[in-house]
Amino acid sequence: MARTPLMAGNWKLNLNHVEATGLVQKLAWTLKDFRYDQTKSEAAVIVPFTDLRSVQTIIEGDKLPLFWGAQDVSVHASGAFTGEIAADMLAKLNCSYVVVGHSERREYHGETDALIGQKAKVVFDAGMTPIICCGEVLEIRKAGTHVEYVLGQIKECLAPLTAEQVAAAVIAYEPVWAIGTGEVATPQDAQEVCGAIRGYVAEAFGEATAEAVRIQYGGSVKANNVVEIMGQPDVDGALVGGASLNADEFAKIVMFYAAGA
Ligand code: 13P
Numbered sequence: 001m002a003r004t005p006l007m008a009g010n011w012k013l014n015l016n017h018v019e020a021t022g023l024v025q026k027l028a029w030t031l032k033d034f035r036y037d038q039t040k041s042e043a044a045v046i047v048p049f050t051d052l053r054s055v056q057t058i059i060e061g062d063k064l065p066l067f068w069g070a071q072d073v074s075v076h077a078s079g080a081f082t083g084e085i086a087a088d089m090l091a092k093l094n095c096s097y098v099v100v101g102h103s104e105r106r107e108y109h110g111e112t113d114a115l116i117g118q119k120a121k122v123v124f125d126a127g128m129t130p131i132i133c134c135g136e137v138l139e140i141r142k143a144g145t146h147v148e149y150v151l152g153q154i155k156e157c158l159a160p161l162t163a164e165q166v167a168a169a170v171i172a173y174e175p176v177w178a179i180g181t182g183e184v185a186t187p188q189d190a191q192e193v194c195g196a197i198r199g200y201v202a203e204a205f206g207e208a209t210a211e212a213v214r215i216q217y218g219g220s221v222k223a224n225n226v227v228e229i230m231g232q233p234d235v236d237g238a239l240v241g242g243a244s245l246n247a248d249e250f251a252k253i254v255m256f257y258a259a260g261a
Contacts, residue, residue, distance in 0.1 A: 002211070002212070003236045004040075004041065004042050004214075005040075005042065005256075006041070006044065006170055006216060006236065007238050007253055007254045007256070008045075008046055008069070008097065008170075008172075008237065008238070008244075009045050009046060009240050009243075009245075009250050011045065011047050011071075012071070012104070013048065014048075014245055017050055017053070018054075020047055020055055021054050021055070023045075024045060024058050024064070024066065025062075026247035027066070027250060027251060028065070030247045031065065031251050031255070034252075035258075036065060036251070037257075037258075038065045040255075040257045040258075041254055041255070042237075043066050043250075043254040044069055044096065044097055045067075045068050045244070046071055046099055046131075048071065052070060055068045056095075067097060068094075069097030069098055070085070070097075070099070071099050071102065072098070072099065072100070072119075073086070073087050073090060073119055074087070075119055087125065088126050090126065090128060091127050096128060098119075098130055098131070099131045099172075099239075100116050100130045100131070100132055101113070101119065101132055101133045101134070101157060102133045102174075103135055103174060103176045103179060106133075107176075113156035114156055116132065116156075117156055117157045120157060120158075120165075124165045124168075129168060130169055130170070131170040132154075132157050133218075134150050134174070134197075135153075135172075135174040135176050135179075135219075136149045141175060146193065150196070150197065151197065154201075158204070166201060166205045166209050167205075167208070167209040167212035167213055168212070168213075169213055170213075170214045170215075170216060171197055171214070171215045171216070172216040172217075172218050173190065173193050173194050173197060173216065173217055174217070178218075179219050179241065180241060180242060181219075181220060183219075184225050184229075185217070185219055187229050187231065187235075188232075190217040190232055191232035191233065191234055191235060194232065194234035195234040197215055198215060214236040215236050215237075216237040216238055216239045217232075217235050217238055218238060218241070221238040221243060221253060222243050222249065222253070223243070223253055226238060226253045226256040230256045
């Protein structure tokens with residue numbers, strides 16, 4: 001399998017830049033203790049904007065085996081957009097990843113699939129990789145229409161991208177009902193939707209693109225459920241919220257491949 005798993009910790013609105021430095025150091029020491037092998041899984045921290053410069057400095061300075069990224073981006077390059085952060089500003093901080101369309105942005109900031117597609121495009125144009133989020137709320141899951149709903153989101157979010165960009169993108173399937181609730185989707189639930197997303201990518205952008213795109217699952221991922229989730233053929237990583245704030249727990253998630261070894 002050519003796809004390297006991506007285990008990304010989305011810190012959300014947690015940790016100032018001093019605390020961020022502490023957690024990154026602790027995470028790096030823990031990974032070293034556990035003999036982390038970067039070729040088996042990629043680890044990234046997705047941090048608040050104000051933490052980025054400190055996180056960059058420590059990871060680059062100490063040559064730590066971690067990538068970093070931001071939780072959102074503006075579609076605008078510059079101008080009178082108070083409070084916004086441009087993709088070029090994030091690229092200048094050597095961010096590798098930018099999360100776009102997290103369900104919390106969709107819910108609290110009214111972000112639409114069309115806007116999220118534009119954000120994914122500006123992230124690529126600035127030389128970084130978007131982590132494009134999708135996922136259904138509980139009512140849709142209960143109605144049994146979650147697969148078509150998520151494919152509808154993905155169709156619109158990927159529309160502005162070329163096949164080459166889709167191949168390089170990361171898609172995160174995060175069922176909203178499983179976020180921060182402790183209610184984890186079963187590995188089969190994760191596979192059902194991740195597999196359907198890959199099927200859609202194959203149809204719309206070709207087989208080679210579908211083989212290359214990385215698809216993450218997110219929603220109450222912990223050290224004690226990550227192995228089973230990662231065992232699914234179409235799950236190429238995890239987008240981890242709460243559990244990424246604990247160095248030991250996140251290190252175990254990053255090193256899912258070594259469980260039982
Ligand atoms: P939790 O892992 O806390 O459920 O959060 C998932 C998430 O939203 C990651 O982006």
